[in-house]
Amino acid sequence: MVTIRDVSKLSGCSVATVSRVINKSGYVSADAKQAIQKAIKELNYKPNTIARSLSGKKTYTVGLIIPDIMNPFFPEIARAIEDVASEIGYTVLLCNTDDNLQKEKNYIDVLQTKQVDGIIIASYTIDEQQILNLYQDRFPVVVLDRIFHSSNIPAIVSKNREGSYIAVKHLIDQGCKKIAHIAGPFEVYASRERFVGFEEACKKNTCYLPSLISYQNGFHVSHGFDGMNELLDKDSEIDGVFAGNDLMALGALKALNKRGISVPKDIKLVGFDNTSLSAMTIPSITTIKQPIYEIGKRAMNTLLSIIDGKKVEKYVTELDVELIKRESS
Amino acid sequence: MVTIRDVSKLSGCSVATVSRVINKSGYVSADAKQAIQKAIKELNYKPNTIARSLSGKKTYTVGLIIPDIMNPFFPEIARAIEDVASEIGYTVLLCNTDDNLQKEKNYIDVLQTKQVDGIIIASYTIDEQQILNLYQDRFPVVVLDRIFHSSNIPAIVSKNREGSYIAVKHLIDQGCKKIAHIAGPFEVYASRERFVGFEEACKKNTCYLPSLISYQNGFHVSHGFDGMNELLDKDSEIDGVFAGNDLMALGALKALNKRGISVPKDIKLVGFDNTSLSAMTIPSITTIKQPIYEIGKRAMNTLLSIIDGKKVEKYVTELDVELIKRESS
DNA sequence: CAAACATGTGTAACCGGTTACATACATGTT
DNA sequence: AACATGTATGTAACCGGTTACACATGTTTG
Numbered sequence: 001m002v003t004i005r006d007v008s009k010l011s012g013c014s015v016a017t018v019s020r021v022i023n024k025s026g027y028v029s030a031d032a033k034q035a036i037q038k039a040i041k042e043l044n045y046k047p048n049t050i051a052r053s054l055s056g057k058k059t060y061t062v063g064l065i066i067p068d069i070m071n072p073f074f075p076e077i078a079r080a081i082e083d084v085a086s087e088i089g090y091t092v093l094l095c096n097t098d099d100n101l102q103k104e105k106n107y108i109d110v111l112q113t114k115q116v117d118g119i120i121i122a123s124y125t126i127d128e129q130q131i132l133n134l135y136q137d138r139f140p141v142v143v144l145d146r147i148f149h150s151s152n153i154p155a156i157v158s159k160n161r162e163g164s165y166i167a168v169k170h171l172i173d174q175g176c177k178k179i180a181h182i183a184g185p186f187e188v189y190a191s192r193e194r195f196v197g198f199e200e201a202c203k204k205n206t207c208y209l210p211s212l213i214s215y216q217n218g219f220h221v222s223h224g225f226d227g228m229n230e231l232l233d234k235d236s237e238i239d240g241v242f243a244g245n246d247l248m249a250l251g252a253l254k255a256l257n258k259r260g261i262s263v264p265k266d267i268k269l270v271g272f273d274n275t276s277l278s279a280m281t282i283p284s285i286t287t288i289k290q291p292i293y294e295i296g297k298r299a300m301n302t303l304l305s306i307i308d309g310k311k312v313e314k315y316v317t318e319l320d321v322e323l324i325k326r327e328s329s
Numbered sequence: 330m331v332t333i334r335d336v337s338k339l340s341g342c343s344v345a346t347v348s349r350v351i352n353k354s355g356y357v358s359a360d361a362k363q364a365i366q367k368a369i370k371e372l373n374y375k376p377n378t379i380a381r382s383l384s385g386k387k388t389y390t391v392g393l394i395i396p397d398i399m400n401p402f403f404p405e406i407a408r409a410i411e412d413v414a415s416e417i418g419y420t421v422l423l424c425n426t427d428d429n430l431q432k433e434k435n436y437i438d439v440l441q442t443k444q445v446d447g448i449i450i451a452s453y454t455i456d457e458q459q460i461l462n463l464y465q466d467r468f469p470v471v472v473l474d475r476i477f478h479s480s481n482i483p484a485i486v487s488k489n490r491e492g493s494y495i496a497v498k499h500l501i502d503q504g505c506k507k508i509a510h511i512a513g514p515f516e517v518y519a520s521r522e523r524f525v526g527f528e529e530a531c532k533k534n535t536c537y538l539p540s541l542i543s544y545q546n547g548f549h550v551s552h553g554f555d556g557m558n559e560l561l562d563k564d565s566e567i568d569g570v571f572a573g574n575d576l577m578a579l580g581a582l583k584a585l586n587k588r589g590i591s592v593p594k595d596i597k598l599v600g601f602d603n604t605s606l607s608a609m610t611i612p613s614i615t616t617i618k619q620p621i622y623e624i625g626k627r628a629m630n631t632l633l634s635i636i637d638g639k640k641v642e643k644y645v646t647e648l649d650v651e652l653i654k655r656e657s658s
Numbered sequence: 659c660a661a662a663c664a665t666g667t668g669t670a671a672c673c674g675g676t677t678a679c680a681t682a683c684a685t686g687t688t
Numbered sequence: 689a690a691c692a693t694g695t696a697t698g699t700a701a702c703c704g705g706t707t708a709c710a711c712a713t714g715t716t717t718g
Contacts, residue, residue: 003704014668019706026707027665049442050388051704054379055673061422061443069407070605075398082398082425086432091439093390094423096411103415110420113378114390221609250609257611276399280550280579282586282611332674343698348676355677356695380674384703 002045011039022047053115061091062303063111063119065126067099072247072275073292074122077144080296081120088304090117099125108134118303120144124188140306142299146189147316154306156299156317160190160272163288163321164197167242167270170286172205174268174329176240180212182227182252184219184244191219194244194272211235219244224251232259239267240329246271246278249285253328268329283327291319331374340368351376382444390420391632392440392448394455396428401576401604402621403451406473409625410449417633419446428454437463447632449473453517469635471628475518476645483635485628485646489519489601492617492650493526496571496599499615501534503597503658505569509541511556511581513548513573520548523573523601540564548573553580561588568596569658575600575607578614582657597658612656620648 004022008015013032020026021036028036039045053059064081066074082092093116097103104126111119118140121131128148134141135153143155171179181198184191195213211234214227224243228251231238243249249271256263263269263283271278274289298317306312333351337344342361349355350365357365368374382388393410395403411421422445426432433455440448447469450460457477463470464482472484500508510527513520524542540563543556553572557580560567572578578600585592592598592612600607603618627646635641 001704004706005704015705016669016707017667020667023706027667029666032666046438046442048383048444048704050379050383050444051673052706053673054377054383054675054704055706057673059379064423069398069404069411075404078423079397079399079425082423086424086436089439091422091424091443093420094393094407094411095415095420096408107415109375110418113375114420115377115379254609254611277606277609280583280606280610282583330674333676334674344675345677345699346697349697352676356697358696361696377674380703381676382703383674383705384676386703 001048002043004045004047006043007036007039007045010043011035057115059115059117060089061093061114061116062300063093063095063107063114063116065095065097065104065107065111065119065121065123067123068096069094072277073273076275076292077122077296077299080293081300084297084300084304090304097123099123101125101127105130112139117307118142120299120303122146124185140303142303142306144295144299152315154302154312154315154317156295156302156319157189158290158295158319159321160193161197161200163272163290164194164242165201166321166323167272167288168198168201168205170323170325170329171240171242171268171270174240174264176268178212178235178238179240179242180214180231180235180238182214182216182224182231182241182243182248184223184248185217186215188219191244198242212238216244216248219248221247221251221254224248224253225255226251228252228255232256232261241267241269243269243271246273246275246285246287249287249328250277250281253281253283253285263328270329274324278324279326281328286326286329287324289322289324291321294319330377331372333374333376335372336365336368336374339372340364386444388444388446389418390422390443390445391629392422392424392436392443392445394424394426394433394436394440394448394450394452396452397425398423401606402602405604405621406451406625406628409622410629413626413629413633419633426452428452430454430456434459441468446636447471449628449632451475453514469632471632471635473624473628481644483631483641483644483646485624485631485648486518487619487624487648488650489522490526490529492601492619493523493571494530495650495652496601496617497527497530497534499652499654499658500569500571500597500599503569503593505597507541507564507567508569508571509543509560509564509567511543511545511553511560511570511572511577513552513577514546515544517548520573527571541567545573545577548577550576550580550583553577553582554584555580557581557584561585561590570596570598572598572600575602575604575614575616578616578657579606579610582610582612582614592657599658603653607653608655615655615658616653618651618653620650623648 004015004018007018017032018036020028021033085092095107120142122144143153147155183195186192214230216223216227243252271285271287274287278285278287333344333347336347346361347365349357350362414421424436449471451473472482476484512524515521543559545552545556572581600614600616603616607614607616
């Protein structure tokens with residue numbers, strides 16, 4: 001391995017001067033600079049990041065803690081974060097935790113001993129105290145898709161309540177009289193918010209009936225499928241369905257399909273998230289678009305501000321959502 | 330930050346002894362061990378991984394270079410790799426390159442200066458010489474979903490040709506007389522192999538016609554859509570379609586749907602990959618299952634063997650594929 | 659003309675671990 | 689008694705960078 005001392009020797013300058021050239025810091029004469037650059041090229045010298053990190057205290061690496069990269073929400077988040085990161089020479093450590101407390105705890109430890117410069121956390125289950133500990137140790141953290149109201153932990157979320165409202169309003173505009181909701185698990189912040197938004201919209205538009213809600217303990221296709229069947233068994237007059245996310249909307253679509261109920265003729269359907277999936281189904285699913293990429297991007301930018309010691313002025317960033325009208329409504 | 334010298338002071342032992350306790354190496358008396366463990370606990374000491382890496386030459390980190398985590402093939406790969414990695418205390422750096430040579434080159438540099446212990450590369454475009462350079466520098470590398478026949482670079486692939494054969498055979502068994510193929514870009518190893526497999530199967534079963542192939546320069550939904558339309562315009566008697574992957578199969582399904590052609594009644598359809606998508610469509614898509622998770626797992630295990638200096642006996646691992654019969658055929 | 663300041667460079671300590679080597683003592687062997 | 693071996697521990701060099709500090713020289717400035 002070529003080291004800075006090799007460059008120092010070949011160029012006839014001291015390691016300090018070489019370091020100054022590499023980092024464009026301090027005073028260096030034109031002659032020295034040239035000799036050193038020549039030596040660097042000749043030896044194909046690349047500074048060792050590990051050594052740099054050890055003395056410089058910065059690793060230019062951030063940790064991304066998510067439940068599962070296979071959940072279609074997260075690849076886009078990861079991509080956004082990595083895009084911002086790579087542009088300025090940062091790298092991203094990928095950590096899947098399956099919403100398992102032990103794994104989360106473990107990864108937070110690992111990331112700290114690896115001296116990452118900051119962590120972005122998207123987790124539904126994580127112990128608030130965990131994050132608070134980091135935060136109080138002045139360890140840069142940003143939270144995604146979740147808000148801790150009791151503290152000032154920077155968070156990026158989208159306007160879930162408003163999204164639900166828009167969804168219900170759209171269904172009403174399309175002529176629906178009896179709108180049902182398939183709600184995701186209440187441990188998840190976004191599910192709660194979407195549920196509350198649905199309730200608010202219904203109350204305001206007098207179509208609220210508690211029986212028209214199916215509470216699910218997960219948010220995958222099967223939960224949408226089960227939820228839809230449950231709702232149809234309870235009430236045959238439903239003509240509009242708002243699913244808590246696209247996966248559940250797809251499940252609902254499958255259930256309706258199986259029963260020979262036509263979408264959008266008999267029942268209109270709206271999902272949430274605008275994952276690529278929702279455009280791919282037949283019929284394609286109307287959905288509320290969360291700016292997923294933007295969430296990731298903002299999260300990373302916020303984290304970088306914190307790492308750079310800038311004062312964060314806005315602890316909670318709420319991003320706008322948008323109706324994407326497709327064939328299902 | 331608590332350092333090993335703090336532990337040394339508090340326990341009354343030297344740093345060498347503390348290090349021995351941490352690493353369970355060399356001789357340490359029971360007394361010393363106890364005192365040191367007590368001190369570690371009291372100070373909540375965690376060894377600094379950076380310092381460790383600098384002197385120990387190992388970072389317990391691997392790089393994963395992929396085109397795009399948003400392509401549904403890769404989250405599962407990433408997940409598999411991360412699962413194996415985390416189990417033995419390794420972490421994974423995520424690198425998206427968009428099949429862009431410059432980004433690939435850059436990331437390989439970055440990963441080397443970050444002293445990762447090895448790299449897993451899934452790239453269609455990457456310069457063979459790049460990888461060869463790494464390989465010849467004895468830098469641990471494993472390649473996914475691609476084979477370099479001219480060298481001994483360890484690779485994990487699935488049996489693409491055989492998969493095509495199985496797909497065509499299945500369509501014939503279902504009564505198809507005229508089977509078309511929507512082929513992905515030929516720069517991609519898997520596309521070529523699937524195309525060749527299709528050709529072989531057709532020749533053996535006398536249904537091969539060059540006109541029944543649509544060559545696409547990408548493998549997304551839109552390419553399947555376009556390919557299907559192209560084929561239907563050319564020949565209206567097609568009764569079976571084998572798409573080069575699930576995304577294109579979905580595109581084909583959309584095109585058929587738009588034309589009012591019923592699947593599977595009028596035309597039977599088979600995809601490739603068994604991404605979660607293929608089970609979600611309506612009708613669900615029959616596909617050839619690649620053991621994606623297994624590919625990732627094997628890749629990581631192979632990489633670990635190389636890192637540990639074990640002799641790799643099998644340079645190319647080919648994994649079995651399997652027909653997943655669904656509604657589209 | 660001396661003081662103040664800008665420019666340029668090198669030495670050596672430091673970051674926080676690992677480990678080669680020196681040393682010391684107890685026990686077993688011949 | 690002399691020597692080899694196993695156990696236990698500490699000192700200091702080392703990994704490959706950064707940087708505080710010392711020092712030298714040239715240029716302003718009052």
